[in-house]
Amino acid sequence: MEYTVAQKVKKEWGKKECDHPHLEKEYYVGAFLINYICTSCGKEFTIAEKLEMDQLSKRQKQDLSFH
Ligand SMILES: [Zn+2]
Numbered sequence: 011m012e013y014t015v016a017q018k019v020k021k022e023w024g025k026k027e028c029d030h031p032h033l034e035k036e037y038y039v040g041a042f043l044i045n046y047i048c049t050s051c052g053k054e055f056t057i058a059e060k061l062e063m064d065q066l067s068k069r070q071k072q073d074l075s076f077h
Pocket residue numbers: 028029030031048049050051052053
């Protein structure tokens with residue numbers, strides 16, 4: 011998602027709760043930036059935060075398979 015679009019999404023989303031279901035790499039004038047963006051609310055995540063979330067969702071899936 012483009013940086014400028016993300017800013018717009020963020021503004022329109024406001025302060026609502028978001029599960030951040032889909033993160034996309036952020037880019038600006040064709041160049042990728044180091045951050046990820048939630049396509050729903052426009053929140054920015056660092057690579058470290060994204061990895062953490064990936065691991066968290068993996069863990070949740072594993073937890074579910076135990077039930
Ligand atoms: Zn979000």
